[in-house]
Amino acid sequence: MPINLLVLILGLTFWTMLAPGPNPEAIFHGRSTTNAVIGEKRYELEIADDLTERGRGLSWRKTLAKNRGMLFIFEKPGRYIFTMEGMLLPLDFIWLKQGKVVDLKEAVNPTAPDRPSTNIEAKNDFDQVIELNAGEINAARVKLGDRVAYF
16 A cells, blocks of 8 residues: 555544534534514524424534524324433423414423433423423413414
8 A cells, every 4th residue: 555545544534533523503504494473572493394303303402593493393283202302401392283382381401411301291282392492482472372473
């Protein structure tokens, strides 16, 4: 093997070992979005509408920009369980059925790495869930029975 090729292979191997891992926030680039009015505020929501996207959710995000969030869409109404596994920031949860708020949960904290993951469940069936930065339910004055308008 020529010395130049050996040096190139060793250099690439060394660089790969030192390079940072994938940026979790970059994973979300290119995800479809929609805009919504929730309570008294407008938000841009990333859409998670399949099993893979819903499973990834906002996990491993270090930040969530102001007036941003995630919309989880389910094929049929039910009571799906959410967890805070892999979450790095506190969230507000808004459960919807046919565009109407049916349940709310404010300021759910991330699970500590050495603790079992927290399950988050709604009291009613739903077909969509919106996750926002903690404090947004209060800031937007969201309440049960509100309608969410998408545009």
